Amino acid sequence: MAIPPPPGPQQPEGQYPPPGTPPGAPGSSPGAHPPPYPHAPYPQGPYPQGPYQRGAYPQDPYQQGQSPYAGPYRTWGQGYSPYNRPAPFNGLAIAALVLGILCFLPGVGIVLGIVALVQIKKRGERGKGMAVGGIVMSSIGVLLLALMVAGGGGDIWSGVQEGAGTGGSAFSLHKGQCFNAPGDTLEGLAYDVDTVPCSGKHDAEVFAATTANGDSFPGDSAVSAEAGDKCYALMDTYAMDGWAVPDDVDVYYFTPTRQSWREGDREITCMFGNTDKQGTLTGSLRKDATNLDADQLAYLKAARILNRAMDSAPDKAYVEDDLPGHKKWATRVSRALAEQAGLLRGHTFAPAASGRVAAVAKNLDRSRKEWSKAADASDADTFYRHYEKAMKLIDADKTVTTRKALGLATTPPKYDQGGGGDNGGEGGAGIEV
Known part of the structure; x- marks a missing residue:
C-alpha cells in the first residue's frame, strides 16, 4: 500500500481561492483586475480549500505577472515518487511454516516463527503471515502432544498472540x-x-x-x-x-x-x-462528536456549510475570465450563509455564548446580502465591490471572542506565503506498504 500525494499546493483553512483582486492593486495591468482576496481566512470553519490546483505557486507573485492578492496557498501535497521494491521474505518464517504444515518438531516451528516475527519487524521483511501460520500450526501439534498437561495449550497460544501482536500492520x-x-x-x-x-x-x-x-x-x-x-x-x-x-x-x-x-x-x-x-x-x-460539547459541535457544523460553498469557487481566478461562473458561485455562497445563520439560530447556546453567536449570525445575514448583489452583478467591477464588502463581514477577527466563549481555538492558522509548510517541510508524502 502507498504512494505520495500529487504535487501541488493545497489551501488551508479559511483561505479561499481568489476570483480576483480589487482594481488598481500593485502589479495589475490596465483594464485587468487581479484576484480580490486580501482578506483574512474565514474564521469559523476548519478547512475551506478552493479548487485543487497542481504545481507550486511562485515565491514572488509580482515576478510572475500576478497580483499578490491571489495569495500562494499552503502546500498540502508535495511528496515524491517512491520506488516499488518488494522486501525479501524472511527465511525463518518460511521454515516455521514448513515445520507447521508437516507437524514435524512443532516446538522448533514455534520458536522459529517467533524469532521470524522479531526479525521481520526490525528488518522490514515480508513473511509475517507465514510466521504466524507456522506458529499456529506448530501450536496445534504441541497441543495434541500436551492434552494431558493442564494449561499448556493456553500458555502457548498466549505466546503466539503476544508474538504476532508486536506491531500493527x-x-x-x-x-x-x-x-x-x-x-x-x-x-x-x-x-x-x-x-x-x-x-x-x-x-x-x-x-x-x-x-x-x-x-x-x-x-x-x-x-x-x-x-x-x-x-x-x-x-x-x-x-x-x-x-x-x-x-x-x-x-x-x-x-x-x-x-x-x-x-x-x-x-x-x-x-x-x-x-x-x-x-x-x-x-x-x-x-468531533466524541469530544466536543453540543454548543461547539453545533457551531462547527454550521460553519462547514459555508466552507464547502467557498470550496466550489470557479477554476478561473479572474472574474473577467468567467463572470457567469463567479456569479453562480456567489449564489451558492449566499445560500450557504442563509443556511449557516439558520442553523446557528436554531440551536440554543449556553448564555455565555448565545449573545456572541447571535452577533455572528447577524454578520452572516449582512454578508449574504452582499453575496446576493454580487450574484446579480452586470460586470466584474460590481462583483468585486460587493465581494469585498461581503468578506469583511466574515473576517476572522469578528469571531475570536465567540470562539473563546465556546471554548474553541482562538488563534487563526498562519499561512506560508512561499507555498510550503511554515517550517519549509514537504507535507503530504505517502508510504509504500
Missing part, C-alpha cells in the same frame, strides 16, 4: 490510532508500523479510511491524486476545529501499490503528520 490501521513509522519517516516503503498511545509522541494519527475506485490498477499518479482528494475532503470530519490543528501538520496517506492491488487491496488510510521530517506529534488532533 498498515493495512489494519483504523480511525483514531496513532503510530510510529519505520525509520520515523512518512515517506518511502513500509510493511509494518508500531501503534502507540496518542497521548505521547508519535509520527502520525489516522483520521479516516476510504476505498480507491476501479477494478484495474490506474497507476501510481492516479491513485495518489484520488487519495489526496479524498483525504483532504475528510479532514474536517475528524478535526472539525481547524484552528486547533498546528501549522506544521499536514495530510499523509497510505495507498495501494500495483502489487497489493492485484491481491485485492483498495484501502486508502488518511493521517496527520508533521511536515518537519524531524518533528513529531503529541496528543490527539481529534475534535
Whole structure:
C-alpha cells in the first residue's frame, strides 16, 4: 500500500481561492483586475480549500505577472515518487511454516516463527503471515502432544498472540490510532508500523479510511491524486476545529501499490503528520462528536456549510475570465450563509455564548446580502465591490471572542506565503506498504 500525494499546493483553512483582486492593486495591468482576496481566512470553519490546483505557486507573485492578492496557498501535497521494491521474505518464517504444515518438531516451528516475527519487524521483511501460520500450526501439534498437561495449550497460544501482536500492520490501521513509522519517516516503503498511545509522541494519527475506485490498477499518479482528494475532503470530519490543528501538520496517506492491488487491496488510510521530517506529534488532533460539547459541535457544523460553498469557487481566478461562473458561485455562497445563520439560530447556546453567536449570525445575514448583489452583478467591477464588502463581514477577527466563549481555538492558522509548510517541510508524502 502507498504512494505520495500529487504535487501541488493545497489551501488551508479559511483561505479561499481568489476570483480576483480589487482594481488598481500593485502589479495589475490596465483594464485587468487581479484576484480580490486580501482578506483574512474565514474564521469559523476548519478547512475551506478552493479548487485543487497542481504545481507550486511562485515565491514572488509580482515576478510572475500576478497580483499578490491571489495569495500562494499552503502546500498540502508535495511528496515524491517512491520506488516499488518488494522486501525479501524472511527465511525463518518460511521454515516455521514448513515445520507447521508437516507437524514435524512443532516446538522448533514455534520458536522459529517467533524469532521470524522479531526479525521481520526490525528488518522490514515480508513473511509475517507465514510466521504466524507456522506458529499456529506448530501450536496445534504441541497441543495434541500436551492434552494431558493442564494449561499448556493456553500458555502457548498466549505466546503466539503476544508474538504476532508486536506491531500493527498498515493495512489494519483504523480511525483514531496513532503510530510510529519505520525509520520515523512518512515517506518511502513500509510493511509494518508500531501503534502507540496518542497521548505521547508519535509520527502520525489516522483520521479516516476510504476505498480507491476501479477494478484495474490506474497507476501510481492516479491513485495518489484520488487519495489526496479524498483525504483532504475528510479532514474536517475528524478535526472539525481547524484552528486547533498546528501549522506544521499536514495530510499523509497510505495507498495501494500495483502489487497489493492485484491481491485485492483498495484501502486508502488518511493521517496527520508533521511536515518537519524531524518533528513529531503529541496528543490527539481529534475534535468531533466524541469530544466536543453540543454548543461547539453545533457551531462547527454550521460553519462547514459555508466552507464547502467557498470550496466550489470557479477554476478561473479572474472574474473577467468567467463572470457567469463567479456569479453562480456567489449564489451558492449566499445560500450557504442563509443556511449557516439558520442553523446557528436554531440551536440554543449556553448564555455565555448565545449573545456572541447571535452577533455572528447577524454578520452572516449582512454578508449574504452582499453575496446576493454580487450574484446579480452586470460586470466584474460590481462583483468585486460587493465581494469585498461581503468578506469583511466574515473576517476572522469578528469571531475570536465567540470562539473563546465556546471554548474553541482562538488563534487563526498562519499561512506560508512561499507555498510550503511554515517550517519549509514537504507535507503530504505517502508510504509504500
